[in-house]
Amino acid sequence: MPERLVAAIRGALHDEAGWEFPHPSDREPMERTLRAAGVERYCALPYAHKPAIARELNEWVLARSAESEMVVPFATVHGDDPVEEVVREAFEAGARGLKFQCPVQRLAPDDPRLDPAYELAAEYDRSVLFHGGTAPMFEASPYVGVERFEAFVDSYPDVRACCAHMGTFQHEQFLDVLAENEHVYLDTCFAMSSAVGESMAFDPSEIPDSAFVEHADRIMYGSDYPNIPHSYESEREHLLGRDLPGETYRDLFHDTAERFLGER
Template sequence: MTLPTSDAEVPAFWQALGLPGLADVHVHFMPPRLLRKVWAYFDAAGPLVGVEWPIRYRWPDEERVAHLREMGVRAFTALAYAHRPGMATDLNNWALDFARTTPGCVPSATFYPEPGAAGYVAAAIDAGARVFKVHLQVGGFAPTVPELDPVWGLLADAGVPVVVHAGHAPVGTAHTGPEPFTQLLARHPALTAVVAHLGAPDYEPFLALAEKYERVALDTTMAFTTFFDQFMPFPTAALPRLRELGLAGKVLLGSDFPNIPYPYAEQLAALARLDLGDAWLRAVCWENTARLFDLR
């Protein structure tokens, strides 16, 4: 297989695998004002970023949607995340409206530990939300705080997945790492959760959680790229476990588009360079996410 070296070569990548396109579980669309603030934080190499991180796709929404479609990304999320009280409901309304007018976008929502969280999460599910996003690092809270216990229970009962930034990458905090997430799963073992960035840098403990819990999966976001590997390389000895999990439906393509400092194609080339087989690439790049969201 020829590895894609530019975004123009991405369609040839998935076509060679016999796929109908790509499904990306970790894409960000946010209200423009909020996204500009996020980009400014990356530009300043803020304390939760820690390194120079030039945003590659600093484009308006419509241009980024068009680019995803040109590459053949048939399904993608619009992950926003609340970092303080009182903002989740507005974010959810924006994201759900965005999905209604954007073919291919999986209706997305978020929450924060605050009074009323279970109510607006239930309302978002009723309005069509099919995936939630929580960023423990940016939000600065533990997943086990009492305010979130009914929220996790609601999501577990509904079978709605939540993408959780639970790992220390790029900068660890008191509430990131495998320990708090392990405590959460002990309370809510039926939770459908997707661990962002394969749980980097604590890859193996998060692999173990995906092996143990039926509904826990991992996304590939930024993992194995040249940029990410210089800071947090994946242990070569764990690749057989990653292969088995992928073939079992528990590894999903994620990219962090548009907030990446390299071409989208690099994420796909990085996965292909692992040489885990075409069946694994098909599962990760389309089949596993298609199954999670019942894509046709």
């Protein structure tokens, strides 16, 4: 995202949670770190915290993404925008999906203002990623929670949808939703880091190995890098230390992301 927006996000998280961010946010140094870790592609996930900025933000992300073979660009929209226009423009320009940071945008997954966006996601075969869980500091937010996410899934069962951060702090309920819906995904961002306990009250061992093995085709690695207050290595350290089957790791770190993007 644009440096000014990244700085604002990091500043808000610092003020709210005291987090520090040691990683560069410029694309070139960020990509050097990712390539050194063996990453082939990563998703750019913008979100619009207020109306009337999504169109410009999407254009910026798509233009910058065109400069790199590594970037899979997503787009965003705010509920008070002309939703259909903004989303159609972004999809036509090459956006591979939509990102919603529900508590910050004050948009629940089942907000009816977003219906045109979901209808276009179905029409264009695009994916949707939500911060739809209550972690790390949104337990009181009315815009998140498994009920709001499940209501969206019930209305749009054929749209590929991911809840970030394993659905924490409602991970058990989100795993149930995943088990019952073939187009629901979860990602491991932040929640499965070996350092997560330094930043929020969650122990990744609460999620058993069996969950990853049973649902390997719909749980995928994510890191939130570079907007994390811990090392990038810690995002995968705990997962690699679980001694999961090789085919589970192949799904977790590669194949499931392709399924989510509609490439398999």
